[in-house]
Amino acid sequence: xxxxxxxxxxxxxxxxxxxxxxxxxxxxxxxxxxxxxxxxxxxxxxxxxxxxxxxxxxxxxxxxxxxxxxxxxxxxxxxxxxxxxxxxxxxxxxxxxxxxxxxxxxxxxxxxxxxxxxxxxxxxxxxxxxxxxxxxxxxxxxxxxxxxxxxxxxxxxxxxxxxxxxxxxxxxxxxxxxxxxxxxxxxxxxxxxxxxxxxxxxxxxxxxx
Amino acid sequence: xxxxxxxxxxxxxxxxxxxxxxxxxxxxxxxxxxxxxxxxxxxxxxxxxxxxxxxxxxxxxxxxxxxxxxxxxxxxxxxxxxxxxxxxxxxxxxxxxxxxxxxxxxxxxxxxxxxxxxxxxxxxxxxxxxxxxxxxxxxxxxxxxxxxxxxxxxxxxxxxxxxxxxxxxxxxxxxxxxxxxxxxxxxxxxxxxxxx
Numbered sequence: 001x002x003x004x005x006x007x008x009x010x011x012x013x014x015x016x017x018x019x020x021x022x023x024x025x026x027x028x029x030x031x032x033x034x035x036x037x038x039x040x041x042x043x044x045x046x047x048x049x050x051x052x053x054x055x056x057x058x059x060x061x062x063x064x065x066x067x068x069x070x071x072x073x074x075x076x077x078x079x080x081x082x083x084x085x086x087x088x089x090x091x092x093x094x095x096x097x098x099x100x101x102x103x104x105x106x107x108x109x110x111x112x113x114x115x116x117x118x119x120x121x122x123x124x125x126x127x128x129x130x131x132x133x134x135x136x137x138x139x140x141x142x143x144x145x146x147x148x149x150x151x152x153x154x155x156x157x158x159x160x161x162x163x164x165x166x167x168x169x170x171x172x173x174x175x176x177x178x179x180x181x182x183x184x185x186x187x188x189x190x191x192x193x194x195x196x197x198x199x200x201x202x203x204x205x206x207x208x209x
Numbered sequence: 210x211x212x213x214x215x216x217x218x219x220x221x222x223x224x225x226x227x228x229x230x231x232x233x234x235x236x237x238x239x240x241x242x243x244x245x246x247x248x249x250x251x252x253x254x255x256x257x258x259x260x261x262x263x264x265x266x267x268x269x270x271x272x273x274x275x276x277x278x279x280x281x282x283x284x285x286x287x288x289x290x291x292x293x294x295x296x297x298x299x300x301x302x303x304x305x306x307x308x309x310x311x312x313x314x315x316x317x318x319x320x321x322x323x324x325x326x327x328x329x330x331x332x333x334x335x336x337x338x339x340x341x342x343x344x345x346x347x348x349x350x351x352x353x354x355x356x357x358x359x360x361x362x363x364x365x366x367x368x369x370x371x372x373x374x375x376x377x378x379x380x381x382x383x384x385x386x387x388x389x390x391x392x393x394x395x396x397x398x399x400x401x402x403x404x405x
Contacts, residue, residue: 015236022243029250046373053258177370181363192269200261
């Protein structure tokens with residue numbers, strides 16, 4: 001019996017279509033991407049049905065982790081950050097060098113007490129997430145450093161916007177779900193001392209049940 | 210993987226001309242690279258901005274003695290509800306000054322729908338009771354139920370999650386007036402003596 005010949009087909013596939021699709025996706029992602037802002041810690045926020053979004057600019061974030069440590073974050077604006085750190089430099093007599101002040105302009109969120117701020121800024125970026133630099137900003141009444149940060153930040157922001165600005169800065173509290181209420185209460189009290197009675201709680205989207 | 214072009218081989222009757230180079234290029238490495246970049250952008254992108262919940266606290270007077278005189282908001286007993294958030298995801302609530310009819314909700318956690326319903330139902334019922342006999346079809350007019358005033362008292366043993374959940378319930382049920390208030394000692398006693 002003669003063998004049945006199976007014609008051999010090439011295994012090569014035309015890649016043009018695949019290439020088209022992948023570059024289309026690539027273009028889409030390049031255009032829509034927004035790099036995640038650098039945060040000191042990632043916290044799990046509680047869910048809510050609220051649909052309002054956190055704006056990108058004019059935002060100061062106070063992050064509270066599950067252990068009740070507080071971190072402060074300033075939105076991405078180098079000039080503003082340098083103004084704030086200069087004000088803090090004067091207030092606490094930190095003797096920061098111009099390089100350290102420039103370094104602060106690149107920091108996203110941080111949680112160090114004021115006395116280790118100099119060491120924090122001197123450390124290379126990859127070392128800043130180490131445990132010794134994640135101790136949180138003191139909030140007790142004796143060393144209310146968070147309050148100082150908030151005051152100086154808002155002052156610098158208002159100077160930058162001009163006195164007759166109609167805009168308002170947003171202060172957001174981003175708490176871990178397991179954070180205890182006393183810390184939240186203290187942070188709210190600090191904000192109220194600065195005459196800030198409107199602020200936002202950062203939450204995650206939750207389906208209505 | 211390069212493709213060989215066989216079509217340009219000289220045929221029998223054809224003249225031998227200069228070899229025609231194939232215009233087909235192997236695109237596999239290009240696709241590899243493109244997908245690598247796609248993956249990178251997919252992982253770094255943040256599609257959704259975080260959600261926020263607006264909180265407005267009453268303006269604090271620097272002088273507490275003056276505050277008592279001028280800034281106290283009077284709330285009718287029939288329009289008030291108090292929620293005390295205690296320890297262990299448990300909360301108690303009562304209407305007006307009716308502390309005898311204190312109700313307890315245990316296990317108030319996001320994954321427990323029954324506990325959510327246990328808080329939602331009394332609020333919705335109260336709103337319905339306040340609206341009874343009035344026309345609520347006209348949305349431009351304020352409803353009676355808009356006057357419902359909920360006082361939220363988180364104790365030091367409650368978690369942030371509890372507070373946000375209760376605030377979320379306010380938004381969900383459409384309660385217009387609510388306030389976060391510090392607990393008094395009497396509230397702690399109420400919570401302690403609740404029915405278990």
